[in-house]
Amino acid sequence: MTELISIRESSKHVDEEVRMHVWLTDKRSSGKIVFLQLRDGTAFFQDIVRKNDVSEEVFEAAKGLRQEASFYLTGTIHEDARSHFG
Known part of the structure; x- marks a missing residue:
């Protein structure tokens, strides 16, 4: 089973x-990409859902998420030089 971690621990993984x-704090879409701004009580995190990398069902679910879901x-996890953890 995949390890359950907090956002604060993400830089180690x-x-x-x-x-x-x-929890979803904000979302924006750019055609074939959905950007999700997330939080968990320890930190904030950005997730990117690319249409070509997931099933149509997953992509539509990401587009349909509501704030605070x-x-x-x-x-x-992929490292981004601009990311800030903590």
């Missing part, structure tokens, strides 16, 4: 598949 319990997210 770059290039690993993890699971997080998060709570959900579990499973995916691989």
Whole structure:
């Protein structure tokens, strides 16, 4: 089973598949990409859902999320030089 981590721990899991319990704080879409701004009580995190990388069902679910929705997210963490953890 995929390890459940907090956002604060995410920098220790770059290039690993993890699971997080998060809340949506903001969302924007740019055609084939959905940007999700997330929080979990320890920090904030940005998730990117690319249409070509997920099923149509997952992409539509990401587009349909409402602010403050709570959900579990499973995916691989990729480091971004502009990211700030903590």
